[in-house]
Every structure is written in structure tokens, then in C-alpha cells.
Amino acid sequence: MSAVERIPILKIGDVLLASIQVDLQDRDVLALQEDLAEKITATGAHGVILDISAVDIVDSFIGRMFATIASTSRLFDAHTVVVGMRPAVAITLVELGLTLGEVRTALDLEKGLAILAELGERAPR
Amino acid sequence: MTIETGRSDNLADLLRTGAAALTARWVELAAAPLRGRLSPAELERELSELYGALLSGVDSGARDVAAEPYAELRGQLADLSRRRARAGFTPSETAIAVFALKQALFEFVDRDDAQGGLREVVVFSQLLDALGLQTFETYAKAREEVIDEQAEQLLELTTPVVKLWDGVLAVPLVGTLDSARTQVVMEKLLEALVTTGAAHAIIDITGVLAVDTQVAQHLLKTVMAARLMGAECTISGIRPHIAQTIVALGIEFGDITTKSSLADALRHALRRSGVDVVTADRRG
Amino acid sequence: MTGREDIPIAADEDVVRVRQVVRSFAQRAKLSLVDQTKLVTAASELARNTLTYGGGGAAVVELLGEGRRQGVRASFQDTGPGIPDTALALTDGWTSGRGMGLGLSGARRLVDEFELDTEVGRGTTVTVVKWSR
Ligand SMILES: Nc1ncnc2c1ncn2[C@@H]1O[C@H](COP(=O)(O)OP(=O)(O)OP(=O)(O)O)[C@@H](O)[C@H]1O
Ligand SMILES: [Mg+2]
Numbered sequence: 110m111s112a113v114e115r116i117p118i119l120k121i122g123d124v125l126l127a128s129i130q131v132d133l134q135d136r137d138v139l140a141l142q143e144d145l146a147e148k149i150t151a152t153g154a155h156g157v158i159l160d161i162s163a164v165d166i167v168d169s170f171i172g173r174m175f176a177t178i179a180s181t182s183r184l185f186d187a188h189t190v191v192v193g194m195r196p197a198v199a200i201t202l203v204e205l206g207l208t209l210g211e212v213r214t215a216l217d218l219e220k221g222l223a224i225l226a227e228l229g230e231r232a233p234r
Numbered sequence: 235m236t237i238e239t240g241r242s243d244n245l246a247d248l249l250r251t252g253a254a255a256l257t258a259r260w261v262e263l264a265a266a267p268l269r270g271r272l273s274p275a276e277l278e279r280e281l282s283e284l285y286g287a288l289l290s291g292v293d294s295g296a297r298d299v300a301a302e303p304y305a306e307l308r309g310q311l312a313d314l315s316r317r318r319a320r321a322g323f324t325p326s327e328t329a330i331a332v333f334a335l336k337q338a339l340f341e342f343v344d345r346d347d348a349q350g351g352l353r354e355v356v357v358f359s360q361l362l363d364a365l366g367l368q369t370f371e372t373y374a375k376a377r378e379e380v381i382d383e384q385a386e387q388l389l390e391l392t393t394p395v396v397k398l399w400d401g402v403l404a405v406p407l408v409g410t411l412d413s414a415r416t417q418v419v420m421e422k423l424l425e426a427l428v429t430t431g432a433a434h435a436i437i438d439i440t441g442v443l444a445v446d447t448q449v450a451q452h453l454l455k456t457v458m459a460a461r462l463m464g465a466e467c468t469i470s471g472i473r474p475h476i477a478q479t480i481v482a483l484g485i486e487f488g489d490i491t492t493k494s495s496l497a498d499a500l501r502h503a504l505r506r507s508g509v510d511v512v513t514a515d516r517r518g
Numbered sequence: 519m520t521g522r523e524d525i526p527i528a529a530d531e532d533v534v535r536v537r538q539v540v541r542s543f544a545q546r547a548k549l550s551l552v553d554q555t556k557l558v559t560a561a562s563e564l565a566r567n568t569l570t571y572g573g574g575g576a577a578v579v580e581l582l583g584e585g586r587r588q589g590v591r592a593s594f595q596d597t598g599p600g601i602p603d604t605a606l607a608l609t610d611g612w613t614s615g616r617g618m619g620l621g622l623s624g625a626r627r628l629v630d631e632f633e634l635d636t637e638v639g640r641g642t643t644v645t646v647v648k649w650s651r
Contacts, residue, residue: 132534132537132538133534134530134531134533134534135530135533135566136530165541165555165558166537166555166558166559166562167559168559168562168563168566169563169617169618169620169621169624170562170566172618173617173618190464191464192464194462194463194464195428196421196424196425196427196428196459196463196552197421197551197552197554197555198555199424199459199460199462199463200420200421200424200455200459200552200555200556201552201555201556201559201628202459202462203455203458203459203462204455204556204624204627204628205559205563205620205624205625205627205628206610206620206623206624206627207618207620207624209462213464214461214462214463214464215433215464216427216428216431216433216463216464216465217431220431220433220464221464271584322584322587414651421552
């Protein structure tokens with residue numbers, strides 16, 4: 110059995126950023142979910158960005174992770190934005206019939222941060 | 235030297251007496267490289283027909299395949315080639331149908347007449363056939379590549395993705411949309427979103443004459459895929475009769491933004507990206 | 519490289535391996551990037567089903583050549599419990615577990631040919647094919 114691959118989570122201001130660079134195993138996906146939940150509570154972050162520009166497939170398991178992360182972060186008053194989805198991946202997800210629930214998406218990191226900033230302004234704490 | 239041997243020739247006799255055995259072996263040899271992609275019954279029907287036409291050509295005494303007695307055979311071969319090409323067979327797989335008869339004939343003759351000289355000629359002639367086929371195959375493949383490239387270039391030309399404004403892309407579609415072309419457009423547009431970072435795209439179908447279910451579905455999927463990537467996609471210029479088709483086909487455009495003209499769609503996109511469009515003050 | 523590869527599916531990382539092998543076969547068959555992605559995604563779904571519901575098994579990936587077309591066939595086999603109601607299993611959104619019920623039905627939409635062969639108590643084999651255009 111290979112070890113769980115832990116995806117590094119960076120903190121930029123009050124936003125957490127996870128860039129997925131590896132071909133994810135299901136247990137890596139679950140580990141990321143846990144790590145993010147922990148980090149959100151520990152840091153009080155108001156946003157999560159999942160950068161998937163290096164990901165060449167998203168199947169139902171990974172898609173569900175996005176949705177789960179989004180709804181978990183909502184419990185802690187944080188929003189989730191998935192950025193950098195490749196066209197081929199998007200076309201495939203549409204065909205697969207997957208919807209991403211409360212997940213917001215943006216073309217790139219900059220636009221993802223802008224969305225989070227806007228959401229933060231709209232709901233001042 | 236002439237090869238016009240007149241009416242009473244050996245070849246016609248040979249083909250006539252050996253008809254049953256030769257056709258059977260021919261079918262067998264021709265079937266092998268096709269690996270079951272054509273039913274034996276179908277192949278047998280095709281080749282028996284060819285054999286009949288060949289025999290009557292040979293029987294006429296003519297040895298020039300361009301001559302009138304071979305007209306029917308030529309027609310049949312042309313049909314066969316077309317059918318094979320449509321079904322995706324390679325040139326070699328197609329030509330083998332003809333060459334296999336040669337092999338059958340050699341085997342047939344070889345049984346009663348095993349002169350050393352003939353055997354070598356036979357072997358060498360088969361070698362040359364194989365080389366000839368190889369040449370032809372490569373040639374055909376190169377031609378096909380050229381044609382594919384041209385088709386692709388044409389597709390590129392007819393589906394330009396243009397930048398209308400900072401952050402707003404558009405594809406004006408013109409003419410008849412088929413499923414393949416729509417798919418190409420879809421991919422090109424989504425790629426352009428990534429390379430330009432534009433968060434708005436407009437698919438303008440003012441110039442489109444008709445859409446079918448598949449095309450409408452592709453358009454819909456493009457919009458959904460763009461949304462998944464984080465961009466907003468508007469469809470503009472849906473003509474009344476196309477709108478009717480879409481409704482009649484039972485396709486749900488749901489919450490997809492549609493605008494009657496490209497200008498409206500652009501105004502919408504600009505407003506969404508925070509640009510205010512105002513009418514210029516003319517007094518000055 | 520040969521035209522066929524067998525991959526045992528017994529653990530999480532084997533699903534990743536299946537994806538990689540299917541990807542390389544899809545490239546060899548000159549599938550477009552979108553078609554590669556569709557096929558790899560379908561394979562990922564089916565390999566995971568083999569693991570979770572079939573209790574493990576194997577994937578067989580083959581390169582197909584037919585005239586001018588090339589393609590990839592991937593077959594996922596297990597000797598698990600089988601699927602009692604295939605129509606139900608192929609319904610969008612139906613799951614016997616905690617999935618989203620999109621694996622089988624979605625995979626079918628992503629490929630050109632799809633065959634589900636299953637018998638209760640004996641196991642399940644799902645075979646898919648994708649052709650180059
Ligand atoms: N190899 C298999 N052996 C036994 N049952 C299977 C197998 N594959 C699928 N099934 C059954 O079919 C159902 C539907 O499968 P499908 O892949 O569509 O959804 P899921 O795996 O439940 O969820 P998802 O794939 O969306 O995460 C499964 O819940 C399971 O009951
Ligand atoms: Mg599944």
C-alpha cells in the first residue's frame with residue numbers, strides 16, 4: 110500500500126489554497142477533505158480555493174469531494190471556489206451528469222480570489 | 235508481341251472449368267485479411283459476381299481492361315471499392331479482393347503443371363504485388379492526411395473565436411451546423427476562455443439556418459461546461475423558427491441566458507463585468 | 519509496448535494505475551484530448567465499482583485497429599455479488615451505497631460502446647470501447 114499523499118494547503122490572507130498536482134487516489138481525496146476542515150477551524154479562514162488546473166480527470170468521487178468540501182466549509186462560514194478546470198474535464202463532467210452543488214468556479218486563481226472577496230463583502234461579519 | 239490471342243484461348247477455358255474451385259478458394263483467401271468484418275455469404279456473393287463478369291470479359295478475347303467487354307467488371311469493382319472505403323477498409327484490404335484470385339489461380343495451375351520456371355515467376359510476382367500494394371497504401375494514407383488537414387483548416391476558418399471586448403469572446407456561427415462542427419466550436423471556445431481568461435462568451439447563431447436535437451444539445455452542453463469552468467455563456471440571435479424547433483424537440487434551455495441579438499448579448503456581458511453602457515451625449 | 523495490458527484491481531492505487539494505462543492507450547489510439555478524458559473518466563468509475571462493489575478484480579485494456587479507425591477497449595471484471603437489477607443500476611442517481619449513482623450511467627454516456635454482463639452470485643463484467651474520430 111502506498112502512503113497517503115498529503116496535498117499542501119497554503120494560507121493567503123484569510124483564504125486557504127490547495128493546488129492539486131497529483132493523480133489523486135480516493136484516500137488522498139478523503140485526507141484533503143479532513144485537512145481542509147481542520148485548517149478552516151484552526152485559522153478561521155473565510156474562503157477555500159481548490160486549484161485543479163493540473164488535474165486531467167475529475168470523476169464522480171473527486172467531484173463529490175468538491176461538493177463535500179463546499180458544504181463543510183459553509184458550516185464554518187467559508188465559501189469554496191474551484192479554479193482552473195480544463196475544458197476537456199468540464200465537457201466530460203457535463204456528459205457524466207455531475208453537478209457541483211454549492212461549489213463556485215472561476216477560470217483562474219485571481220478570479221477565484223475576486224469571487225471570495227466579493228462574497229466576503231456581501232456578508233460582512 | 236501481342237497478347238490478343240483470339241477467341242479460343244486457354245485462359246477462358248481454364249477459368250470456366252475451374253470456376254467452382256477457383257471461386258471457393260478465392261473467397262477463402264480474400265476473407266482472411268478481413269477478419270470477419272464482412273460476412274462470408276456477402277463476400278461470396280460479391281466475388282461470384284465479379285468472377286462471372288471477369289469470365290465474360292476474358293471470354294471475349296479482349297485483354298485490355300479498358301475495353302468494352304470489361305465494362306461490367308469495371309463497374310462492379312468500382313462499386314466494391316466504394317463500399318469498402320465507406321466501411322473503413324484500407325486500400326490494401328480492398329485491393330486484396332482482386333489479388334487473391336491470382337493466388338487461387340496459381341495454386342490451381344500449380345497442381346497439374348509444376349514446371350520449375352513458372353513457380354519462380356509466381357513467387358516473384360506475388361512479391362511485386364505486395365510491394366505495389368505497400369506503395370499504394372502509403373500514397374493513399376498521405377492523400378488522406380492532406381484531405382484531413384484541409385478539412386480541419388476549413389473548420390478553423392469557418393468558426394473563428396473573436397474577442398469583442400476585454401473579457402468577452404464571441405463565436406458567430408454561420409450556415410448549417412452539424413454535430414461534428416458544433417463539437418469543434420465548443421472545444422475551441424472553451425480553450426479560448428482559458429487562454430484569454432475571458433469570463434464571458436457569446437455564441438451567436440443569427441446566421442444559422444437550422445438546428446437539430448444533437449446540435450442544440452451540444453450548444454447547451456457548451457454553456458454548461460463553460461459555467462463549470464467559471465465563465466458565463468450567452469446564446470444570441472436565436473431566430474423564431476429555430477426557437478420553435480428547440481421547443482418542439484423538447485430541449486430545455488432552462489436558466490441559460492439567451493438574447494435576441496449579438497448587441498444585446500454584448501451589453502449583457504459588459505453589464506455583468508461591471509462596465510456601464512450609456513448612450514453618448516450628442517449635444518456637444 | 520504491446521496491444522494489451524492486464525491490471526489487477528485490489529486497492530485504491532490500482533484505480534489510479536488503471537487511469538494511467540487507459541490514458542496511454544488512448545493516446546496511442548490517437549483519441550482527441552476530450553475523448554481521452556471521457557474514456558479515462560469512464561474507466562475510473564468502472565474500476566472503482568469493481569473495487570467497492572465487486573470486491574476487487576481486474577481490468578483488461580486493449581488497443582483496437584479496424585481499417586482506418588483505432589480504438590481502445592477496456593474491460594472490468596470481478597467475481598463479486600453481481601447486479602440483481604441492471605436497469606435500476608443504470609439509472610442516473612441510483613446507488614445501493616453512498617455514491618451519487620452516476621458511475622455506470624455516466625460511463626455509458628462517455629463511451630461509444632458499452633456492455634454490462636452480470637449474474638447474481640457470479641460477478642460482473644463491464645466492457646467499454648471508444649473509437650478515434
Ligand atoms: N461491479 C459491480 N458489482 C456489483 N454491483 C455493482 C457493480 N457496479 C455497480 N454496481 C451496483 O450498481 C449501483 C450503481 O453504480 P454506479 O457506479 O452508477 O453508482 P455508485 O457507484 O453507487 O455511485 P458513484 O459511482 O456515482 O459514486 C451501485 O450502487 C451498485 O449497487
Ligand atoms: Mg460507482
